[in-house]
Amino acid sequence: MIDDRKRGQPTVIVIDDDESIRDALKGLFESVGLTAETHGSVSEFLAADAPDRAGCIVLDIRLPGQSGLEFQEALGKGQHPRSVVLISAHVDVAMAVRAMKAGAIDVLTKPVREQDLLEAVNRALANDQARREEANQTDALRLRYSKLTYREQEIMALVVAGKLNKQIAAEVQLAEATVKLHRGHMMRKMRASSVADLVRIAAILDR
Numbered sequence: 001m002i003d004d005r006k007r008g009q010p011t012v013i014v015i016d017d018d019e020s021i022r023d024a025l026k027g028l029f030e031s032v033g034l035t036a037e038t039h040g041s042v043s044e045f046l047a048a049d050a051p052d053r054a055g056c057i058v059l060d061i062r063l064p065g066q067s068g069l070e071f072q073e074a075l076g077k078g079q080h081p082r083s084v085v086l087i088s089a090h091v092d093v094a095m096a097v098r099a100m101k102a103g104a105i106d107v108l109t110k111p112v113r114e115q116d117l118l119e120a121v122n123r124a125l126a127n128d129q130a131r132r133e134e135a136n137q138t139d140a141l142r143l144r145y146s147k148l149t150y151r152e153q154e155i156m157a158l159v160v161a162g163k164l165n166k167q168i169a170a171e172v173q174l175a176e177a178t179v180k181l182h183r184g185h186m187m188r189k190m191r192a193s194s195v196a197d198l199v200r201i202a203a204i205l206d207r
């Protein structure tokens with residue numbers, strides 16, 4: 001089980017089948033004030049994990065069972081992607097390219113220099129925080145959009161498409177004054193200060 005005191009705190013999760021490496025990395029991260037936990041395999045980690053937890057994973061490429069590369073690729077396609085730093089005693093170019101294409105923050109060769117690893121982990125934690133903030137923003141925008149009436153959603157799409165009030169009125173068969181009223185309500189509900197702002201919001205919602 002995950003310690004309740006760790007919930008909500010970014011956690012550096014180390015997955016490596018070498019106990020001495022796990023202990024050394026946990027000590028390193030905790031020495032600079034980071035919360036860290038360790039697991040000897042992917043299956044052990046999955047049994048204990050809360051998928052939406054903040055943080056990043058330091059992942060050995062060569063693991064018993066599911067390899068680090070396979071697990072990283074699965075994480076990238078899942079509902080809760082994670083920022084990953086991969087480490088391995090043997091890293092070839094093809095392996096590194098595959099890992100970076102799948103979204104790895106960095107691929108480091110063992111024995112890993114402490115400073116290189118800490119810098120990579122800090123980038124991974126920053127990436128995780130930025131992704132979560134973006135997801136929260138998107139969720140808030142989707143909630144606002146869901147509260148628009150059908151007519152307001154229709155008018156929003158036409159405004160984003162660059163149509164003028166007169167053109168919108170003709171297309172939806174309403175008086176121009178009525179279109180202006182619906183448009184005003186829609187802009188306030190979406191908290192859009194301009195058409196450019198509304199276009200930006202629409203682009204986020206379309207992701």
